Amino acid sequence: MAIVIACVNHKGGCARTTTSVNLASALSLGSEKYGISSRRVLLVDMDPKGNVATTFGVDKRTVGPTMNELFSRGVDSSSLKLEDCTLGPDFLTRSMKASWRKSNPGKSRGPPNHIAVRNLWILPADMDLSGIEVDLATRVGRENRLKLALSEAMDSFDVIIIDTPASLGLLTVNALCAAEWVLIPIQAEFYALEGMGQLISAIRDVQKSVNPNLGLLGILMTMVQTRSKLCETVTEQARRHFGDRVFDSHIPRSVSIAESPLEGAPIVIAQKPNKTNSASRSYWEFAKEADRRISTI
Amino acid sequence: MAIVIACVNHKGGCARTTTSVNLASALSLGSEKYGISSRRVLLVDMDPKGNVATTFGVDKRTVGPTMNELFSRGVDSSSLKLEDCTLGPDFLTRSMKASWRKSNPGKSRGPPNHIAVRNLWILPADMDLSGIEVDLATRVGRENRLKLALSEAMDSFDVIIIDTPASLGLLTVNALCAAEWVLIPIQAEFYALEGMGQLISAIRDVQKSVNPNLGLLGILMTMVQTRSKLCETVTEQARRHFGDRVFDSHIPRSVSIAESPLEGAPIVIAQKPNKTNSASRSYWEFAKEADRRISTI
């Protein structure tokens, strides 16, 4: 049975996508150095913007059916299977290398070997998903569409990670109903605190009404600027609110994280986690902590 | 007749709220230095997170009815009037000064005189707005609810600015239907380009179906880091796509912009736009350009 993690926070731009793609990549690759065993990972995009696929250089025009069809018509009445909508590691590796070539036109040597994935599958999204959200509003069982669509995947993957849009609407509620764990990235800035209260009460509503098994995997502080007083204040308040649910590791604000999709890959793949690459190290250290929390369950 | 501007971009965290509150504040205060005449401004929050009110130190628990009621029941069947849901300049100034005192507990002198607004009214939002979005999905005329709710305001304000959530759902579509101008803030980063294509086609849909008068006021590059190659590339592509619709002024990434809500005010109020305060200057220069574009219409 797959472990399902939804990456949720309705505050925009807090690094939900960056965190989802890096955690998925790290868990699928595994690492001797960080003691992470490689797992079969499915990364599901529930955000109509579809930024997950773009991170791996996928040109969405070249992609077949997305999960919209499964989600809107339901598994029973659709002829599509989950694997028809999934992009596998070979396709992803090809897109990454093509994206690397586009960003490095002058280089005679091809893309480095490490620009690749294995054990990672992606369910991409597209803008039609936001139309489906409106259609589903009046349907019976509207919160459980994603859970039903993913039931096939529960036996063929070890971990399923779901990226969500910046909202607490039906798409995010579907992710919370399909998941057993919630991962909350927080950008330590002024509006973050107001959002935390709203987010926690929305999660409580889902736990009470549709998914009593939903637990809090943890809170990850992202884009942290150590010398900023605002950042310090918000991080302190998060630790006061959530105690040890806040991950020890945090992610620093770093240009190389923002630029890594240009190389066709998330930072844990684009950069080796050695002494000089603190950005890659920070996401690997977070993946190690998350892996520990998942394994001890 | 008020000029109505919707601040829209479905990419999260691109500074829609920061831009809306600063433009509204600058146009309501006016400035001899920048040649901006003071106008009566209504700032409408269509984002359930309700960050507009928080920027001015408003504690949402102390606020009466929000516009949710007007929006969901419609102007005809609700006993509420628009002014019952509006927070005026005196209330806002009191909240700002209280917020300033909270951030500066040790200071014996009270909040400085400039921590205040005049000519600015706010229609706050709260989380119930996202429930209403789902309810409205099947109602007739669902796209024009906001336009109807604001009809009373068209004669009593000079400018109406609408902040929107990070989505192209019904709340944002309502803002696009009520507006005659769209202002698009763009954070010059990797995912911005994919979003631009999606945003333009959504605006085109609204122009074709429900609001043919909708025009593009302009594109504002936000959180610009001049030494970043990624930022340069995205800004160049925005100028190639949109030509002179991209404002000449841009907003630099600046800690003082992120921290100004702690002082209970947007940056154009918290900081004088003198030589050393480039952050405040950048939003005043943008307000001047926007004011020119509005006035020449």
Ligand SMILES: Nc1ncnc2c1ncn2[C@@H]1O[C@H](COP(=O)(O)OP(=O)(O)OP(=O)(O)O)[C@@H](O)[C@H]1O
């Ligand atoms: N640690 C970091 N340092 C610097 N930039 C970062 C970092 N993490 C993410 N970013 C950048 O910040 C922006 C927002 O991140 P991302 O898109 O992952 O957030 P999100 O929460 O998924 O946003 P949305 O609300 O649009 O879905 C992106 O341009 C990303 O490249």
Ligand SMILES: Nc1ncnc2c1ncn2[C@@H]1O[C@H](COP(=O)(O)OP(=O)(O)OP(=O)(O)O)[C@@H](O)[C@H]1O
């Ligand atoms: N020029 C800037 N420099 C530094 N930080 C900024 C700047 N503009 C905005 N910010 C900060 O970036 C974050 C995102 O800005 P803001 O909340 O205004 O964006 P938004 O598009 O309204 O986000 P959301 O998608 O959550 O509605 C906030 O913490 C804000 O304080």
Ligand SMILES: [Mg+2]
């Ligand atoms: Mg995202």
Ligand SMILES: [Mg+2]
């Ligand atoms: Mg906002």
